[in-house]
Amino acid sequence: MSVSKPPPPPTTSHLAIPPSSTSTPSSSASSPSATSHSTSMPPPSPVKISMQEHFAINVCPGPILPIPQISDFFPRFHDYPCTPPPPREKKILKEETFNGETGGGYKDGERRESNEGDREDMLDSDDEDTYLGTLEFSLLFDQDNNCLHCTIHKAKGLKAMDSNGLADPYVKLHLLPGASKANKLRTKTLKNTLNPVWNETLVYHGITAADMTTKTLRLCVCDMDRLGRNEFIGEVRVALKKLREGESKRYNMGLERIAQNKETNNQTVEQGALVGEEERGRILVSLCYNTEKSCLLVGIIRCAHLAAMDSNGYSDPFVKIILQPDMGKKSKYKTTVKKKTLNPEFNEEFSYDVSLDQLAKKTLEISVWDYDLGMSNDFIGGVELGINASGQRLKHWFECLKNKGKKVEHWHTLTQQGAPSGDKPD
16 A cells, blocks of 8 residues: 555646756846746655555654563463563664764674573573462371361462462362372362462371371462363472371461472382382271170271272272181171272271180281272272281280270271182172
8 A cells, every 4th residue: 555645737837947957046047937937846756655664654763673472461371480571662773982883882792692691581580489379277186096187277369370360279288208199188169369268177087107207298279270271379398297296286388389200209109118008098997896795896987098990090999898717698798889089988887796715716808999880890908807917907906805895996008918819799
């Protein structure tokens, strides 16, 4: 597109003076009529310019500067947030000369290198020092019940993760080493807030005093996104060995971005001596011998941190118990199946009619299985209680025989022991 003016109508002048003629003073004085007609001569042909050149001349008299992207002012749109660029300043085309050189005595190469260095520093800067918010929570270890109570109170000043300048935060808890779905707990999600208040208590069952010396609790604050993947805001970590038994300790810690290194996690898992066994999970069992009815009461209370056997990352667990030597159908019992969980709660009790003298010679086999419809069930882990057991399992059995009429509860770690050979679904 070009801008041009229409030519003026032709004049009827009888004299034609060339536009570029240089008249002498004598000729101009001898012909006074020529000066009167020179003002009415047609102008030269108009210069045609494009619309882009027109705007460039009127709007951009200086060099064209790069236009900053909108994402530069909203770091959350970046994969790796960066600081917004500084405001643009108009540069003077020609600065005062200094020592015969423009630009204050700097050479072009030096100026270019310094500008590139500033640009690299700006791009390399990230949000390591960015304030992500704080998380307030409290921890309580109940050694009598082998429970770790985690109360999530509130968070303050969280980083905005959504386009509306807010977030939908929730807190996710893991026990390290060996973080998995089995030991993951999560609070509810609060919508459109940067200062959420949960006041929610999450409980880890089956935590022993030995775990408190080796485990670390990780609390991650995330932003829930229904349309995409949940976004990580920040996390804090607490070594459980610093927590005293029976004492509730309150924390108010600033969130950090800690890089997750899979190799480091694997090495940490390999260093733990009992991690291989604990990966199968634990079971809480109660034993009580009733002298009035001459029977053994076996209670399957709950399991914790079971191994995932299904493709969805969960299991459908149930428990089988057998009193050996085999006493027929009366010696085998099975709990109900709990769907899609790694921390099932059964609270079921079974009775064996057996005298105290015979009970001392028997062995109680407890096994945990994953139920599969139309297929053979998957063995998760097991434990044996009896006179031939050792450690905590033998201690539990002796306490049951010694304290008649009293219910004795203990947590036991599931192992490969107790897996019946050639077991088929009943």
